[in-house]
Amino acid sequence: GISLIADNRQGLAGCVEHLITVHGLKRIGYVSGPKNNRDAEERFAGYRDILAKHGIPFREEYVAQGDYSEHVDESVEALLDRVPDLEAIVSANDEMTISIYRVLNRRGLKVGRDIAVTGFDDMLMARYMDPPLTTARQDYDAFSHAAVESALKMLRGEKVESRRLKVPFIRRCSCGCDMSDVPLETPMSPGQEEMLKKIQRNREYQLNSWIGSLLNREMLLEVDDPKRFFTSIGSFMAYLDTPASYLCLFEHPLRVKRGTIPVFPEKIFVCMRQKGQEYEGYDWDEAPVLYRDNTAIEAPFGAMESGMTFLLFDEEYQYGVLNAMIEPDKIDFCYMLSLDIGTSLRYMDLWTQQKRYRAELQALARTDALTGLNNRAGVIHAREKMIGRRSRRAGVMLADLDHLKQINDQFGHQAGDIALKASADILREAIGENENQIIGRFGGDEFISYCVDVSEEKLKEQIEQIGVLCDRFNETSDLPYYVEISAGFVMGRVRKMEDWEKLVERADAQLYEDKKERREFVVRFVDS
Template identity: 40%
Template sequence: MAGIGSDVMGKKFTIGVLIGNVHTAHPKDLMRGIRAAASGMDVNVIYFLGTQSVRFNQKFALEDFDYQYNTVYDYAKLAKVDVLIIAYGSLCIFQENEDKQAFLDKFAGIPYVLLEDATDDPRGIYVMVDNYGGMQKCVEHLIIEHHLKHLVYLGGPEDNQDAIERKAAFLNVMAEHHLPVTPEMMAVGDYSEFVDNLVEQLLRDNPDAEAIISANDEMTVACYRVCKAHGLRIGKDILITGFDDVERARYSNPPLTTVSQDAYKMGQIAVEKAVDICAGRPVESVRLDAELIIRESCGCKVTRRAKEKADEKTELLHIIDELRLFQHKSWLGPFLIRDLMQEAENEKSFYRKSGEVFYHLGIRSSLLYLLEQPVTYEKGQKWKMPQRMYLTMHQYRENIQVFEKKERPYIDGSFGVPDCCSSGEDYFSYISFLLIDGKRQYGLLMLEIEPEEISFYYILALQLGTSLRFLEANIKQKKYRDRLREKNEVLNFIAIYDELTGIYNRRGLMESLVRFNQDNLGKKACLMIADLDHLKEINDNFGHAEGDCAIRTAAGIVKEVFGQYGDVGRFGGDEFAGIVRYSEMEEKEQLIYNIHQKCEQYNEHSMKPYYVGISVGVVEFVCEKKIDFIEMFKHADEYLYEEKRKRRKTVCRNVNFENS
């Protein structure tokens, strides 16, 4: 049966959420509202996060890789979502050389709900707060109620619609009250708390400033910090106001006067509108009222009721608990990543360990999507969207599935995340982190976590990106090692084996003799040397190719007879040698006889115009540490000389000869 968040066939709708600047409070409130509504309406959600961070480490960052995070939104095209919620006000801050319509056009064919900005595109609708009206109330309150005349303004990004409307309200209200505004009275911030230098400049240029009006609450953190550093009492010596009414506004010291932009409610409405779009119901854009919230930072004396104080105390305790949990996980995370790095020798074990890490951290479900090959993306380079991502690991509670490379499900837009897997019968809500290490991009990590946990898992995702770089390097190194080992094996073969016959050469046999002697100290053994009879005659009469053929034949016979007991090799030219343990061999006379027999058998069936004959000398000895192999070879050579006297006078067939 179809539910609120599913089609007539019962398939759950999947909403993709594009949202940036998630280290700040307003986007997190949006996400909380989206999550609550999605859960109640039984729809799937996949968040694609812009986790830009350079502002947090401007003093320490050697290179800015935040540009990478602008690509994360494009991956929504692969995920196969039914509708998008685009918090454009939070992500346009970081867009480089790309206007709003160009950004929206990238998602052609996907309907959307645009937040914090307007659109007349027939594919989408918008949900916005009354930015102008909210800022108008704030500025008028300062001018009318507090009789202020010298107000300075800390605005937001110039291409942000919220910031544009709030700035317009400030300028118009000042003009209506015939109050001058000079360029020195205004600054353009980036909606982050790291705008201390701008606040310093405003105070320096306006020593008689009575109030700082900030276009959002996040930047008031810097206003408080700088004013207190200058010894200014907020709410008395200088007034400060914000916009958004994020959670920390109530707990600032003093509490912050601000305009309430109910991001939680905006997120809920966005989901309701998105579901209506999926269900084919008519939808319209909406602007939400913005209420002025008066607190002590604007100089007003506010009497709070006992219930408000109790609620604030409860919320503060909740925040403390969250901080404790974050601290605990911050300690645990590096240990888990360390365990993961230890699996970098084995790719499959590495991915399984990552699933175990997420399970031990209490995550219900995680998906690890990797690109077919890591992508190097340089700053300023035109971004080329990969066509596929491959599901490498799926963790659901304690169950972890790692896919073989050739069997990995992929997403490409027509086949998406809902098709690859789901977390059971209930809805899923994945928060996606881009996996990068510097310029290298590896894929996406999708986790079922709460918005409050983003900061910790952002750190973990960074560490995982570095771990993937380490894994990539290990895989390459292993390939190089394997190639090197193969080449060394070839070189070793060339170094110790005779190219013509395939048996040991002089070096290989001597190494074998030394090794054999060390392994058999105190045991009896035999050293054999052998010569191919009349090789020069074969070469002179039938050519060197036939000479080589005769050498190979002789090597095969020697190896067949002696090789079953020990090692044999070619010393060069027509000379062969071998060593065997005495206990494993037949009598030496029998071995010599066997060689002659093998020669006769060969000659009997051979069509060659010559005979193959081998003369053999064998000497017995006891393996010992200080054995003199040169002396041993001399003794064996003496026996060989005796044997040579018995060979054929000639090896040419159809020639009468006598034994000499």
């Protein structure tokens, strides 16, 4: 088909040529357009052409991936982090220069003085940016004229071919040129001025919506880590160029009934502080505390300053306040932001409760109700965590309360429970629990201990200690029966689950041997 397109390669090359030949710049970064886009590929080729023409090596780290939108701050930040001494940034279109200006401003770099910037398109706002943007102009009047001319030729039956229209270089101040001796460009008409205002308002609304959505996403991703959650809020307040802000939260959310005035708590926690581009979030246990009678709080960034205060709430729950030093035109946006923060705080509160309940349920599911030791599920779960490590020398100890059936039959099951609890206490004291050794009740009268990186001598000492503790218990006990424990252990290498099971079988055989030495009757005989 027949097409009319801009000479993207020539237009972008003109910008790079100017930076090199007029300003003598060599460290020139590039923010590209989207991948697999024809215009973007042609403009990128223009950038590389001029570098090669002047013998300047092309460097991958000098290139940032863009998307033709004004929301490429992250890519620009990464580019400047990689190459902090860039002399210029060439953008594949004008829209992305809005983001470039914003990032450079946050870093305290003056466009046109500290670093040169050029664009492509010459959009309406380009000449009114601060400083005015040096760019390459797509002349839409010329495109329209050429399109009509081609259409008329086709109607007359004349031959029409595809054309590439030249993209002239437009010199302004963002490249570093002094334009004080150049006549001002044609001022805007009232209609253009009104259109520009609408574009700016729409752009600001889109940017704020994007920031709000992104902050929501960041907060929700960090609900499990309060410090990172609060830090994400600080980073966004810095991104908005807020002079200073503070996130002050109550220790517990206040439930405020409709129509009532809440009682302000005695203290609040300053969970985030931000000043300029510095910000810091805190865990609850390290957050500075502000008491009701204080008017200021000393901070790493100086004394706490006053500003606009926004309540942080969700339905009937109030969580605290966001205090921010902002211009009047940002009040509405910060109010919307405070609503998002309040909702996220509610979500974090519910998440924390759910996490606590889940942990409690897991603990109940893995704990033997009678003895307080791990149950079968608990020891197997802990054993699996041990298996996650590299192959290690491991041990398994099996222990058994002697004559539990005799105790139950002669003295009742309540007596049996007492004996089991006493046995658990003895094993707990003799063996202990740490990251290398666990103990649990495996079922009935049987107890088990798994260990890694514990010596054979240590296990022998533990079995001896079990006997000592049983004797001590029986000497001081007034129970009508003995509490005695048989035990056996084995050692071996463990690489997978099956290896544990083999050790358990061998330990059971050792336990059987030890049981041969137990007393025949569990009932105490008292001399008359």
